[in-house]
Amino acid sequence: MKDEIAVQLTGITKRFGPVTANSAVTMDVRRGEVLALLGENGSGKTTLMNMLSGIYFPDEGTIEINGTPASIRSPKDAFDLGIGMIHQHFKLVDVFTAAENIILGLPGKSRLNMRAVKEKIRGICEKYGFEVDPDRKVYNMSVSEKQTLEIVKVLYRGADILILDEPTAVLTPQETERLFGVIRNMRADGKSVIIITHKLHEVMEISDRVAILRRGKYITTLETKDADERSLAEAMVGEKLALNIDRSEPKNTTLRLEVKHLSCYNAEGIPTLSGVSFDAYGGEILGIAGISGCGQKELLESIAGLQQTRPGSSVLYYPDGGEAEELIGKSPREIRGLGVALSFVPEDRLGMGLVGSMGMTDNMMLKSYDMGAPVFLHKKDPSALAGAVRDDLGVVTPSLSTPVRRLSGGNVQKVLVGREISEAPTVLLTAYAVRGLDINTSYSIYRLLNEQKEKGVAVIYVGEDIDVLLELCDRILILCGGVVSGIVDAKSTSKEEIGLYMTKVGGPSDTDKSAGDYTDGNEENDGNKGKEDGR
Amino acid sequence: MKDAKESARSGAPREPLMRLVRRDTVKPARAVAVRAAAIVLSLLVCGVFFVTVTDSSIIEIYSAMISGTFRNGITVNTFLKEACMLLIIAVGLAPAFKMSFWNVGGQGQVLAGGMAAAMWLFYFGNDLPNAVLLPLMIVSAAVGGGVWALLPAIFRVKFTTNETLFTLMMNYIAIQLVKYLRITWSPIHALGMITRKAGSLPSLFGNENGWIYVIAAAAVVLMYVYMNKTKHGYEISVVGEAPNTARYAGISEFRVIVRTAFISGAICGIAGFLYVSAIDHTISETMGGGYGFTAVIVAWLAKFNPIFMTLFSLLISFVRSGSSEIVSMNTTTLDSSIANINIGIFLFFLLGCEFFLNYKIIFRGRGEVGK
Numbered sequence: 060m061k062d063e064i065a066v067q068l069t070g071i072t073k074r075f076g077p078v079t080a081n082s083a084v085t086m087d088v089r090r091g092e093v094l095a096l097l098g099e100n101g102s103g104k105t106t107l108m109n110m111l112s113g114i115y116f117p118d119e120g121t122i123e124i125n126g127t128p129a130s131i132r133s134p135k136d137a138f139d140l141g142i143g144m145i146h147q148h149f150k151l152v153d154v155f156t157a158a159e160n161i162i163l164g165l166p167g168k169s170r171l172n173m174r175a176v177k178e179k180i181r182g183i184c185e186k187y188g189f190e191v192d193p194d195r196k197v198y199n200m201s202v203s204e205k206q207t208l209e210i211v212k213v214l215y216r217g218a219d220i221l222i223l224d225e226p227t228a229v230l231t232p233q234e235t236e237r238l239f240g241v242i243r244n245m246r247a248d249g250k251s252v253i254i255i256t257h258k259l260h261e262v263m264e265i266s267d268r269v270a271i272l273r274r275g276k277y278i279t280t281l282e283t284k285d286a287d288e289r290s291l292a293e294a295m296v297g298e299k300l301a302l303n304i305d306r307s308e309p310k311n312t313t314l315r316l317e318v319k320h321l322s323c324y325n326a327e328g329i330p331t332l333s334g335v336s337f338d339a340y341g342g343e344i345l346g347i348a349g350i351s352g353c354g355q356k357e358l359l360e361s362i363a364g365l366q367q368t369r370p371g372s373s374v375l376y377y378p379d380g381g382e383a384e385e386l387i388g389k390s391p392r393e394i395r396g397l398g399v400a401l402s403f404v405p406e407d408r409l410g411m412g413l414v415g416s417m418g419m420t421d422n423m424m425l426k427s428y429d430m431g432a433p434v435f436l437h438k439k440d441p442s443a444l445a446g447a448v449r450d451d452l453g454v455v456t457p458s459l460s461t462p463v464r465r466l467s468g469g470n471v472q473k474v475l476v477g478r479e480i481s482e483a484p485t486v487l488l489t490a491y492a493v494r495g496l497d498i499n500t501s502y503s504i505y506r507l508l509n510e511q512k513e514k515g516v517a518v519i520y521v522g523e524d525i526d527v528l529l530e531l532c533d534r535i536l537i538l539c540g541g542v543v544s545g546i547v548d549a550k551s552t553s554k555e556e557i558g559l560y561m562t563k564v565g566g567p568s569d570t571d572k573s574a575g576d577y578t579d580g581n582e583e584n585d586g587n588k589g590k591e592d593g594r
Numbered sequence: 595m596k597d598a599k600e601s602a603r604s605g606a607p608r609e610p611l612m613r614l615v616r617r618d619t620v621k622p623a624r625a626v627a628v629r630a631a632a633i634v635l636s637l638l639v640c641g642v643f644f645v646t647v648t649d650s651s652i653i654e655i656y657s658a659m660i661s662g663t664f665r666n667g668i669t670v671n672t673f674l675k676e677a678c679m680l681l682i683i684a685v686g687l688a689p690a691f692k693m694s695f696w697n698v699g700g701q702g703q704v705l706a707g708g709m710a711a712a713m714w715l716f717y718f719g720n721d722l723p724n725a726v727l728l729p730l731m732i733v734s735a736a737v738g739g740g741v742w743a744l745l746p747a748i749f750r751v752k753f754t755t756n757e758t759l760f761t762l763m764m765n766y767i768a769i770q771l772v773k774y775l776r777i778t779w780s781p782i783h784a785l786g787m788i789t790r791k792a793g794s795l796p797s798l799f800g801n802e803n804g805w806i807y808v809i810a811a812a813a814v815v816l817m818y819v820y821m822n823k824t825k826h827g828y829e830i831s832v833v834g835e836a837p838n839t840a841r842y843a844g845i846s847e848f849r850v851i852v853r854t855a856f857i858s859g860a861i862c863g864i865a866g867f868l869y870v871s872a873i874d875h876t877i878s879e880t881m882g883g884g885y886g887f888t889a890v891i892v893a894w895l896a897k898f899n900p901i902f903m904t905l906f907s908l909l910i911s912f913v914r915s916g917s918s919e920i921v922s923m924n925t926t927t928l929d930s931s932i933a934n935i936n937i938g939i940f941l942f943f944l945l946g947c948e949f950f951l952n953y954k955i956i957f958r959g960r961g962e963v964g965k
């Protein structure tokens with residue numbers, strides 16, 4: 060049973076116009092194994108799996124499922140073959156309950172027997188160790204619950220082959236642990252699980268074998284027990300890597316920002332930040348950790364002047380040798396105009412920060428286009444800047460006027476980070492600066508941030524990967540449901556400690572029964588989440 | 595599950611008969627070829643259509659269409675005038691569309707501009723010299739059209755109303771207002787107090803449509819510069835393409851949307867002035883003959899590029915004048931609305947061909963041939 064081949068891909072090729080996303084990929088997945096599909100961004104992992112789940116149809120090559128050739132023309136074909144994919148962006152109807160989402164699109168009798176459906180859902184949950192309330196509406200669910208629901212949905216349809224596209228990107232360490240537990244249960248049940256990821260330590264922890272893709276080509280499949288993180292990273296990138304962040308001791312730290320009692324409400328009047336207070340120093344990297352949607356975005360936006368804050372909030376900025384300036388109440392332009400250089404790498408790099416249809420040059424002048432003589436645009440400086448950013452950061456683009464939408468994710472990110480750093484800020488706010496970037500590029504971004512720190516810039520870094528936060532930052536502030544649950548020294552804390560702060564205000568001291576408290580702690584921000592998603 | 599197993603057993607897996615693949619980029623040569631093919635096809639279908647409804651042969655149809663447009667100075671002038679009016683309205687709509695502000699109120703803005711211009715004509719037409727009257731008419735027409743677009747813009751930004759519905763409704767308000775004003779103003783008009791010369795644009799280069807051509811050409815050039823070379827044009831692109839990015843860059847959405855909507859409406863208003871001053875010498879609710887909507891398609895097809903807008907306007911005007919000629923040859927059997935059917939055919943093909951520019955169809959057994 061163990062060595063039976065569940066999926067055999069032979070010579071799979073997929074092109075999008077001039078871009079070849081997958082080129083003659085031949086690989087297999089065994090029954091009852093967890094296969095990690097590893098590769099840098101843009102290496103074609105998701106495209107390959109989309110062909111297995113019926114989203115795309117391969118241009119060349121064959122797919123065999125359980126030894127029989129298969130033609131997967133639609134997600135329905137995939138379901139019929141027992142293949143289910145859990146996408147990065149969940150495909151759920153917000154206003155439906157869990158059970159309604161699960162049976163959505165399934166054939167059935169004209170009379171719907173909800174009780175039987177719920178019974179079956181509970182059966183699946185018990186078997187694999189899920190926690191799903193069939194009557195809970197999706198908009199009330201946390202990200203982790205939505206993901207669980209997606210998995211249950213796929214299992215309900217009888218999937219034997221599950222594909223998870225970067226499932227841990229949105230989870231806390233504790234949630235990840237729980238997900239891995241479920242995956243192990245599924246493996247024990249004889250299901251094949253393919254997990255797309257680029258987090259090496261997770262590959263080591265959960266997988267039986269690792270298949271590696273590089274630039275659309277299949278490289279090799281390794282037994283996980285024979286591999287280590289370094290060898291995997293090198294197979295993935297194709298060259299020797301230096302995987303360490305040089306964290307220098309903060310020198311000559313000076314107070315730059317003093318945030319006091321910062322509170323925000325969202326459009327529905329639900330608090331997104333309450334009473335956040337902290338200081339940020341020049342020459343230091345302050346990390347901000349937290350489950351996504353816990354107020355990180357609002358915090359940075361408040362400092363940058365993009366958020367309406369509650370009365371009593373205060374953000375004091377200390378320029379070199381000058382009087383403290385209150386930033387609350389100033390517009391983003393005023394904040395720049397005062398000589399306060401705040402830079403912001405937004406969460407969603409294209410949606411907020413860049414204009415997809417414009418080239419690098421036009422994107423470079425987004426904040427500076429208004430300077431110089433009136434009426435007409437002056438493209439000389441932005442064009443020079445675009446050239447410099449391209450050369451310094453190694454942005455791969457056909458030309459400076461190629462729409463940035465057509466660049467790969469990593470290159471888009473470099474354009475954005477390059478522009479922000481080029482402003483020579485004194486306070487650099489970055490949110491998810493390496494989101495979706497490959498290892499090499501991520502490390503060059505870390506190096507850039509460290510350079511800024513050494514120049515005396517106060518860097519505030521909102522990150523997802525706790526391992527990186529621990530290595531990169533000097534101090535880490537943890538947000539939980541819009542409240543500061545703790546500020547810790549990055550050198551002396553542990554991943555577990557941060558994980559506990561992330562889920563419970565007050566942190567580890569009173570969370571011996573963490574599992575139970577965890578759900579309660581999460582309840583608070585669930586309300587916000589659903590509302591935010593609904594907007 | 596059963597089906598899949600059965601089909602797998604019964605034979606080799608079947609690729610879908612045809613599937614669509616989105617094109618990443620289109621080579622300019624291909625884009626031109628596909629559009630040219632669409633134009634030729636649409637003219638062919640127009641011709642066949644006429645053959646079925648008249649007694650003429652296809653050759654007679656085409657020669658009539660061509661002679662109806664280019665026979666003499668008068669037909670050429672009519673052809674160009676219609677093209678220019680359509681073009682001016684399309685140029686007016688373009689910045690709004692570029693900003694993702696779906697201004698379908700071109701008709702209303704033309705009428706609003708026309709009303710504002712006609713007001714001067716009817717009340718001061720005999721008292722003021724044209725040198726004073728015409729500038730007053732132009733400016734108030736621009737303001738009138740601008741205000742007609744400004745209202746939906748303000749409501750869109752302040753109350754997030756849907757500007758498509760709002761601008762559409764403003765059309766009906768304008769139409770009813772014109773009907774009302776025609777009754778109110780008709781005694782003045784009927785008394786012959788307005789001489790035909792009052793408030794009329796003088797001829798230019800010996801051509802009575804001269805000013806229309808100049809204004810259309812100026813609109814094209816200025817709009818091209820405005821959209822591509824100015825700070826305002828940059829702001830329009832950013833707000834239209836990425837509103838969040840605009841907010842983040844400190845660009846005021848309110849200012850940009852309101853300003854651009856006003857400019858958009860003002861240009862349509864100037865088209866209304868031209869109808870009153872140079873073409874109709876009066877005001878009526880049918881003024882502009884639905885160009886407010888046709889212009890939406892012209893602007894879209896041209897991807898807001900004023901040069902392409904010129905081309906499409908000329909083509910649509912050609913189909914119109916050619917169709918009218920055939921109608922005039924068969925007045926007993928055909929009605930002037932035939933022209934609209936032909937423009938419909940023409941637009942169907944031009945819009946349809948966009949599909950072949952954006953997607954590639956792959957038939958079973960023919961893998962995608964990459965570069």
